Amino acid sequence: MTAHLDLNDVSVSFNGFKAINGLNMRVRKGELRCLIGPNGAGKTTALDIICGKVKPSGGTVTFAGTALQDLEEYEIARAGVGRKFQVPSVFRELTVGENLEVARARRTSVVGNLRWDVRNAGGAHVERLAELVGLTEQLDRPAAYLSHGQTQWLEIGMLVAQDAELILMDEPTAGMTAQETRKTAELFARLKGRHTLIVVEHDMGFVKAIGDVISVMHMGQMLAEGTAAEVEAHPEVRRAYLGSGGISHA
Amino acid sequence: MDQFIEQIITGLSIGSILLLVALGLSIIYGSMGIINLAHGEFVMLGAYAAWVFHTYLGLGLLASLVPIFLVVAAFGWVIERFVLSLLNNRPLDTILATWGVGIMLQQAVRLMVGSELRYVQLPPALSGSMELFGLSVSSYRMFLFIVSLALFAATWLLMNRTTVGMKLRAIIQDRSVAASFGVNAKRVYALTFAYGAGLAGLAGALVSPLKSVSPDMGTGYVVDAFMVVVLGGVQSLAGTVASAFILGELSGGIAFLQNDTVAKAIVLLAIVVLIRFRPEGLFTARVRA
């Protein structure tokens, strides 16, 4: 089994505090991996390291044969890594359509982008994407006017537009209604296979609905890996979650 | 050797004026994140207040210091309340707004008292000079040095040993959390800004006998003071003191070796490089990697 993404003995510390301490994780191509763990376990930091927001102090991150740990964020993105942030991060003054257009980063150089899209070749594509995430009506509205759930959807749509090989999702369903969450699960099931996904989530129902393999982090390290049933039965996982009401309430 | 000591003393003198002006700016920038471009105009107001108190009320400079502080602080309070408090979370716009306010203050003074130069008398008790290391030093410059350090000490105590200071530090850390514990952020901000403005007013009054007083005198001060703050680090009062004297010595020294223009240019370039490579200032620890 060759891993599509391979985190090997990765560490990072903030002011002497080891947020990640010797983390190992391997994800296969086309897999949908859920990453769970109690608060402060280092899940978001792990995503930060993969996408280059945080530079690891030790260890290697390899994606499709490329070492990522020393690259700039934009280089990592060009290598095929996309990221959705916990706090939905969209371009508030741009319209929904423009947001999707920016995300559709086929060409990234300045000179290459000094062109007009008068025939609106991207338009059809953008409209399809907007339909996918249910924002057709909002296509011409600035993103600042969207509700929280819609903003989440927009960012997910932007990641689909980006068409990255590896997609990192940080709490994609936070602030969504049950119905919206179900739609998100359906979408993820469709993305699986064509893309490799890592999803950080607290909602165990959602995790069980979408995930094949679940990775549990605790105190900056990998605690357990396996199916939902295996993980829930794991004694150390139970201990880690003790006091926070068990795994399904985390 | 004498020349060297003289140079050091000149530097200290420049540094104490810088510190006087920068202290208020540092408080405002460090705690509210506002780059107050009207700061120079607060200095100017303080200088004019000294002139007015002297010319129309016959009050000496030392006697009018407290009323000057209060008057300029009141200006600051009004400006915070009616302009800056409307600009939460728009840091770039606060620069523009304070600059506009500065223009208005400058122009209002020009319209009311004219743009001719005004002079404020040295307090008679301090008009002489004293011996220091075998050199004669103006008593008033000595006085400024001591006052600047005293004001720094007072400010430090205010920030670190009083409830208002504690509330302010709480707001700096996290405004919404502080608010949920019942800290009235609006009121504390207004008071902070007023205090910073008052300090600027004092600075203006104190330097007024050394330089002529004019409506546009503040412009130069705000630039210098800002450099002090940037060099010292945004949230470090002690850094402000250190950098005020470093800059004082540096500009004294460079001006001695080179001409004034080159000295200015070199200091500006140094600031540019500093901002690029250490925006948090020289005297603060990096918080997060």
Place this chain on the structure above:
Amino acid sequence: MSLNGSTSNGLQRLTAQLAPLLIVCALVFALPVLLNNDFLLNKVARYLVLGILTISLGLSWGFGGILNLGQAMSFGLGSYAMAMALKLKTIPVHTGASGLPDFMVWNNVQALPWFWVPFRSLPFAIAAGMIVPALVAAALGWFMFRGRVTGVYVSIITLATMVVINLVIIDQQSYTGGFNGITDLAQLEIFGVAFDAYGRATYYLVAGCMMLSLLVAFAFTKSRAGLIVQAIRDHESRVRYFGYDVALYQIFVFALSAAIAGLAGMLYTVVMEFASPTFLGVQLSLSVVVWCAVGGRQSLVGSFLGAVLVAGMQGALSESAAFLETWTLVMGALFVLVVLFLPKGLAGLAQVVWRWIVQRRQAAGGVAQGVGQTEGST
């Protein structure tokens, strides 16, 4: 409206956005027909030049989020490039055969400094008037944006850099004319057309350059690169995670803005008939920010009109000193009010009013509700 044929929709929207721009250009070109006064025409040309300068700031500030407080640096460099070339054209007349500008003779300079030599060629000077500011800006941009300097710190660095260059120009009197600047210039002559500062040719030259700047800036903001630059303004770090090298885009818009400012500077020398250190002074640089904010920084036409209106009004009132002083006070107040209540300036206000009218009309006509009004920002 958002679902039907995308091609015609996109073109339609583009035309709607281009309309105000073309109307303004038409008015500018028609003005000499109505205004038969060379002195006034020269004044208007001056405001148009300041308008071009403000467009350039709107590009970097309104669209790129880069508040360049040293925008006048590029303007001044352009104006000096033109002044140097025009000064060298006067040489036999003013200083005899020695081949030196008069102020160099007064300062005992023996030979023409090397950096003056190429300015004997007018085409070189015109190219340099845009390329030099663009290169300086690109270098400064590289220095800042590679180090991820943002927001307020960009403003400080740009302002400080401009002041340094200003100080150097004043200090190096023998090579730059120092405090007095470069005066007593020849007339600009291109292809046999002489551009007298008070002539119509100059006015049309300025108007043509203004239209060109407006169109180039507009084309840029409507390109994909322009869109990405706006995305960077909104959320800089987010753009990186889509694979764009943010610093390169910032450097590009910064340099493009500088080139347009340089063009404005060259025209200013032609219109004013001299170059002076005040052209790259703090005063002018901050005034440009005011004009841009008042007109509306996210609108190119708005920025332009802001400069023309405010500078024009100031010019009209400058005949009486007392009036001018009051005006400065009013200006300061107006500026503070705009910052507080109209972050998008007069253009933003116009947009709101326009949308309101359209909605009223739609409501009156009984047409279905106004879904998704387009942002008509040009």
